[in-house]
Amino acid sequence: MKSARFDYLRARSVEEAVRALADAHGEGKIIAGGQSLAPVLALRMARPALLVDVNRIPGLGGITRTSESSIRIGALVRHSALMRQCDHPLLAEVAGWIGHTAIRSRGTTGGSIAHADPSAELPVVAAALDAVVRVAGPRGSREVEAGDLFVGALETSLTEEEMITSVELPIPQRWGFAELSRRHGDFGLVTVVAAEIEGRWRIAVGGVGSVPYRPAEAEALLADGPLTEVTIARAAAATAAGIEPSTDIHASGDYRRAMTEEFTRRALTRATAAPDNGAA
Amino acid sequence: MPSMSNEPGGETARRSVGTTVRRKEDGRLVTGRGHYASDLELPRMRHVAFLRSPYGHARIRGVDATEAAKAPRVHGVFTGEMPEFSAITLRARSALPSYVETDQPILAWQKARFSGEAVAAVVADDRYIAEDAIELIDVDYEPLPATVTAWIAPEEPVHAAAPDNVLLQRTFDAGDVAGALATAPLVVERELVTNRHAGNPMECRVGVALWDGADDKLTFWSGTQVPHIARNMLAELLGLPEGNVRVIAPDVGGGFGTKAVLYPEDVALCLMARAMRGVPLKWVEDRAEHLLAATHARDHRYVVKAGFGTDGQLLALEADVTCNVGAYSVYPWTAGIEPLMAGGLLSGPYRLENYRCTVRGVATNTSPSGPYRGVARPASVFAMESLMDAAARELGMSALDIRRRNLIQPEEIPYRMPSRLVDDSGWYGKCLDKVIDAIGYEEFLAEQSRRREAGENPIGIGVACYNELTGLGRAAAAGPRMPFRTGHDACTVRINPDGRVTVLSGVTSQGQGLETTVAQIVADAVGVAYDDVEVRIGDTNESLWGFGAFSSRQAVIGGGAAHRTGEAVKEKALRLAAALFDAEIDDLRLEDGQIRRTGEPEPLASLAEIARVAYLESNRLPEGIEPGLEATRFFDPIRGAFAAGAQAATVEIDRSTGELRILKWVCVEDAGRVINPQIVEGQIAGSIAQGIGGALYEHLIYDEAGNLSTGTLMDYLMPTSAEVPELIIDHISMPADNPLGVRGVGEGGTLGPNAVLAGAVADALGTEITRLPITPAAVWAAIQ
Amino acid sequence: MNVEFTVNGACHSVDVEPRRTLADALREDIGLTGTHLGCEHGVCGACTVLVDGEPVRACLMFAVQAEGSSVTTVEGMAGADGTPHPLQKAFCDHHGLQCGFCTPGMLMSALDLLHRETNPSRERIRAELSGNICRCTGYVGIVDAVEAAAQEMNTAG
């Protein structure tokens, strides 16, 4: 289980990285934490001609409080650092659910978002919070909303020469997180984030489709009143009603749908339980 | 627990057997200085990669390896139709009447019969280059319909010799089943299916082959559990004098049966080494290869029917057992390994007269099934205990009472099971009682009904009683009627001129700590300190003979041989001492390395002084005593030793998700006399964890086309420290009828969890689990 | 490509293909075979080492990425005089290993845990070591060992 041959560039700046990607004409790939890419390379399911290592680029590892209610996470912020920060308790909680300690000490925020694994946690948070992803390309930088970023399983709207440099996320007033996984640290079968931002509830579900799912109807149901057992139940049911999850070796579609309802209920219930801690 | 002893240089008057001594292997293993075959680095070494079939079933029309052969830093490309490969096949033999012998090619060339079967091999400077080169090999496949389920008729048979894919079928028959079932007050019928899973040792398979050109000597370093068998088979297959073949199994990173097989890759490596004399060839299997092509196990279906009396007495058992044996009859154990074990031990620890059980091994386009810790019984115990639980529910009895009603009792020993195996244990009830004490049965029942009333998440209890047939001697190992009988092992004990002891034992170790336990046995048998005994294992050039590690045989058989040999050497040392000191041999003892005469406070001499005479001062040797202090003995227990065991667990089920949480787990086993309590507990804990893995998580799934869907550890889920609960382990010690009184404990732990967990879920929910593994999705579906 | 990093305090310079993993470089180019490979796709944890003090899967990092880093492997755990680390001792005392194949990775993960937490509960130990698969022990001895080592390290100050 050894990677196919590739060239390697240790990029010193974002400009150098995106230039190298552009010059590689689609044959280049960024490596950040490598926690998703390296296994794919080892299995020879990807064979880029060039790996652009972004780990040594200065300035991408910071967490900045951009306002009272938002935070910017550099692309290279490791999952372990997300766990340790206190500005965004939802992110801190969620990061702890990603894999295991040695995965979290390498895996990066940018990498997780860019990898767009339908069962990964951070894309669900990004979708729930309408995160804004800042992207650098050969012709300058742009911003992409999470909703426009994830286009399919392991597929984003980024071009092959673009690179995520940071992600900006609002800090929710209240939030709840709930995940069902087979074993400790496994990718979620169903992952639900519920968050209240400026008085509006948002819900995102991972693991039940090719991209994180935002149930518009359920969110609308929660718009006109306080969260109660009844409204939560209705929103959870509406969330589950809107999906068509497929069956795979880990769970049937029916099960995933039922768990979507259950874990949406749990996430919303946790969100109401304690103002600052919506964790299990 | 017995007290610690044998700190270096410390007081050692106490015996070593029965105590927890410091393991001899640990010092090197915790510092990263172990010697695993995968660590081996030799001058001029080259690396091997195998090309594997992407199809579950396909005709191979041709293999074009010209590009690969031309690639830089590639030194050899080998394919199955090369005469030296096509001339050899692995043909597992058995004299059982219905058995259909089939051939397993070294590298598939006419047909590929499972996804992952090796089709070609490349030798290159390093593994990276070798993997590059296999991508350049072009194989022309013609896909054929694949069969992955053993109880579905094949569209295209796996082997022409077996058109219905049945490689073996046998019926066990005792008493009058039809009559007993016709009159039984209660008849319970079930169809139960168990999940395919595998040993998955953390070190995958490894082989390093070196063919010394000058004198045609082959050295094969391997993670094998069976070096002597491997030597014997390699010599025969390659046409070499057996003495020219040396198999070395150094430190091995786990085995669990998976490595008790001679694989085509092993033979391929040796054939390639013959073609490239003087060049050591190394192959380290990667995990994807391991999941695809190392042996699998436990893919069974049980169609069972049992008759019970109103008092819960088991009156009759009729069973039809189908085992998916995969694409080949595993070498050398045959396709009989799982079906015969299932049929032989299905009735387990229960008294039974009327028994009719047809077992069959059916070939499919999947990786061959082989021995995996517990061989078939995790599945057969699940089947038997499911019947017990079902009958108990029907009869309104408790799960405990129905078992107690049927368990074979000590006074019935020796008990001849309906499969004609002879049970020498009978201590099942005692194990069960201890388990139930420890689990806190009364409190559990109270809490269970409290929750029922309160409408909280339900809890349930599951129990399993089982027997493990261990240390099979020549009479007990007769089952599969292979051309060899695995009843004996040899041991050589050498007292060196300095009075310290070297043991050349035929046992092997993949983590079971045999260097330690054999040293304990020999230390006591000879009468020296544990620290003065060095044990060498795993090298066919050192030990005389050993069948290796399987069927929980090593403590009983290898340990028995070590004990006998140690006593023989001691006898010689005492005879020599008696002659030198003009004493009666019966007045002399050897203790702590000192020769003592009864009644005298001071020792006569140290063992070192005696040994010095034996080797260096032949002038002082009395008439009739040869120089040297060494003995070699064999041991064969003739029969086997049954080990009784019982497990119970309480679980809580989350009604809304089907998730199961293990609240408490208890296991009590009869290890006979315990050589090393810590090692015994470690074996039991490890095997329970594997059993839990098989019951809840591990599942090798093929799609209909014959592709393995669970090809990495992201999908093949082994339990971690977060899933395996704290385990309460206890034992009873009923000495077995062998020189050390030991019973094997290597496998028993795996036998309980399927039955325990399925039983606990059924107890909690009132719905039975008939298919494994017990996933949250399956439990949830059962609740709906 | 040439790459330089220190392993257990000693500086190493190796010439490797960019695709060579840190694990292979440690094992085959530097000769430190204590770091094991159980899956090569990040799941089993056998290859866990510390890179600049952080636990890392050596199978998921390329050697070239370690340029200038300081790597600690199981071979570097013992004291300079060869005194075993309390974790190594505790693994021996509590039967925290059988075949020993998972042990180097297990020790590295446990070392990282005890760097961060001086008094982890058994639950915590179980959660934190869940990235390392042991197929032999059922984890009982491992959890015992880490618990005991934590105590030992606390009393030793």
Ligand SMILES: Cc1cc2nc3c(=O)[nH]c(=O)nc-3n(C[C@H](O)[C@H](O)[C@H](O)COP(=O)(O)OP(=O)(O)OC[C@H]3O[C@@H](n4cnc5c(N)ncnc54)[C@H](O)[C@@H]3O)c2cc1C
């Ligand atoms: C055993 C194991 C368990 C895991 N469990 C989980 C889990 O439970 N939940 C979970 O979410 N993840 C899990 N992961 C994956 C882990 O979280 C990864 O860290 C993450 O998905 C990818 O981040 P990375 O920095 O490692 O990215 P890499 O692996 O380096 O890259 C992943 C992809 O993103 C691209 N990329 C990386 N950085 C950028 C960037 N800045 N801009 C554009 N493209 C970029 C790469 O080119 C590549 O295609 C697990 C991994 C392992 C090995």
Ligand code: FES
């Ligand atoms: S070998 Fe690196 S995690 Fe398994």
Ligand code: FES
């Ligand atoms: S001791 Fe063998 S894998 Fe852990």
